[in-house]
Amino acid sequence: MRYFIRRFLFFLLTLWTAVTLNFIIPRLEPGDPAEDIVRRLAGQNKPIDPAQLHAIRLMLGIPGGNIFQQYIDYLNLLFHGQFGVSYTYFPYPVTTLIGQSIMWTVGLVLTTNIIGFIAGNLLGAFAAWKRNSIFDSFVSVGLSFVGTLPYMWIALVLLFIFAFQLQLLPMGGGFSETSTRQMSWGYTLDIMQHALLPALSILITGPIGWIMGMRNNMVQTLREDYTRLAIAKGLKPWKVALLYSARNAILPNVTGFAMSLGGIMGGVVLVESIFNYPGMGRLFFEAVGNRDYPLMQTILLFTIVGMLLANLLADFVVGLLDPRVRKGKN
């Protein structure tokens, strides 16, 4: 029990630190959100109109004054669940935007993460079981090469081939431009079609980490005494591989997976930007570029809380699964 209480107190402390850093860091960045908006409207080749800049400052109502007072106000608003109005999407509140984006990201990233995790661990386990086979060398050498390709490049090449040259799939967006967005099979199919290329581009490099991690861990556990015992007992090879060796090798990957689920909030910035996917990553990328402090802070906050919760959960799960962790300190 002490273990769980300690984990929880640690969670609270980290949360407070994160919330405070979240307040401080955006304010260290030089620049003026209003100026960004005018510059974006004018472009690089036109001068900025001071009158317009003044009007936009008034419109956004960017807070000034004492930094401590701002910090107290910020905590107070957070406590009441008020995250403010976005600068980029004025006058819409940031929660409206996040509410719309989060479904897309969760749909895309959660599905691909789960597929990637299952496939990655199975492939990794197989490679370790058949180590030094052709399949294993393909996995260890081939995939580590693929893994070094920049993500952006892979996505652009996919886009260029399937969307531009072959014109099989749409070039971007979450659904067709002409869609009426009424729930129907057609709309569902439309969404799937639009999700295919982004999902594919995540799945090319996504599982590599799991594969490599699983393979390396399992090569270790295959040498352990309990695996040898299982083999000596004459168990079927697949039982030895999955139930004895892989079961222990997967533990670090479980923690990793929980962490990566927490990171979903931040979205997959590059995927969503390239495929113009209406998710959190694109929204966050845009918020940073536009110095949209309310939006940026809220997404960061949600990401941090997500990460911390996932971490806490992983600690609990590992504590339950692995008696050594729970009892280690006693």
Place this chain on the structure above:
Amino acid sequence: MDRQRRLFSLTSLLLLLLVIVSACGNSQNQGNAKQPAGGNGMIETLNGGAFGGGSNPQVNYNPFSATALIPINAGYVYEPLMVEDTYSCHVNPWLATDYKWQDAKTLVFTLRDGVKWNDGQAFSADDVVFTMNLIHKFPALDTNGLWTSLNTVTAQGNQVTLKFKTPSVAMFEKVIKQDIVSKHVWEKVSDPVKYTDEKPIGTGPFQVESFNQEQLVLKRNPSYWQADKIKVAHLVFSKEEVNQVEDLKLVRGGYDWNAIFMPDIQKAYVARDPNNNHYWFPAGGEISLGMNLTKAPYNDPEFRHAMAYAINRDQISQKAEFGYVKSASQSGLSVPGQESFLPSNMPNKGIFTYDQKQALDILTKAGYKKDSSGKILGKDGKPINITFLVQNGWTDWIQAAQIVQSNLSAMGFTVNVQTPSPDIVESQRAAANYDMIFSVHGGSCSMYENYEYLDSRSLPTVNYIHYKNPAADKLRDQLQQAVTPDEQKKVVAQLAQLSYEQFPDVPLWYGANWFEFSTRKAVGWPDSNNPYCKPADTLLMLTHLRQNTNSQPGK
């Protein structure tokens, strides 16, 4: 709208692929063949590129809002009093048929009869007065800053009288472009700053048909006061995508017109369908070499005179700007569009040619010497070391700065190019803490605004060179009082002459207005043969578009 510099190298990579793919295309068409006359039929749809409002666009048609889906002054739904062709600065009657400066403080508009809001109610002088008072009550809506000098606005019949606190003739461009909203809708709005105006009631040629976060569709307003001139039934805009994807869509023929920067456009775009794909990049603001006038040697006009000869503008155009831009005039005006304002005796429209020998002669005559290793010395006897600040990420400007660096090094200067972030550059130039810099000014039809950078009373972000000359301040004040175009031209010519002789800064090239268009469906686009407006003057452009009756098939 030119938002495409950051991910530039990746764009080039993709375009390289494209160029290889399209290498078989011929490039006899220079993008400016004369467009055929159009027919009288209705064009079903035109796709005009991206709407505003970011990656997660929300319904917002508030014409005063910088974050709306339809940009301020776009003119599709809400219209201004008069429409200026910002290429030649000719003013066209619109909601107002005529205007008159009674004196330098009193401006009277005569409004058009028979104009209706798209809900059927009649447009009247009350709406104009209401709009003006609305932006007074809510300064956050006054994006043109009219009430910095406006005093009262009153209506009498179809005449609206604006009285200013001080002589304000130069406010004219800002007054006429103010979008007018209807009194009967907006007087019921409690907070117009946060109002999203979901069913906009305007006088303009289009009204909103549908919006689904990926696409915005506008439909023709059948009761528009000049409906016979609008031959487009629907305008379609899509959500803005990353630059590479926008480029691909343009190349694939996804847009009937757009405004995006694209490297090697002749091969990447025009050659793919030479019959229909065209571009025209008219000159915008002047990108100028600014020197810190609070410091020696930059405070010496003869030194700056030499700089006007020292920089190879053609090399900048070719290497940094794909040859899309032209050398800028030392007059501070945008030629050829605004050449009618130039003094008649100004040689070569004020454009300096590259002549380093001439530059060195001027420096020698002005008393600058070279040391034994060929370095040019300041009047204090020390070698001149120049720090050049240029905005990080603005790749074309950085390349241009490197050309300036190599040009000046060849003469015997030491130039150190630094690339801090744009915010740092902004604050350094406001604090006069730099040697050389690029800055942009001019290019608009408000001559008062174009020369604001010479006024000692301007903000240091505008008068970035920290120029102080009572003569320039006085000429700008005269522009506020010059009520007839002839008087205005006389004053502008003097400002142009001052810029030409005193070299407050050295204009190098004209920033381009990006504009690609396809004649597959429509003809009558503005181009170099018929520059009746700039591509951003959408109201003028839309009233000129006609159906292409003998459309040439694409390749």
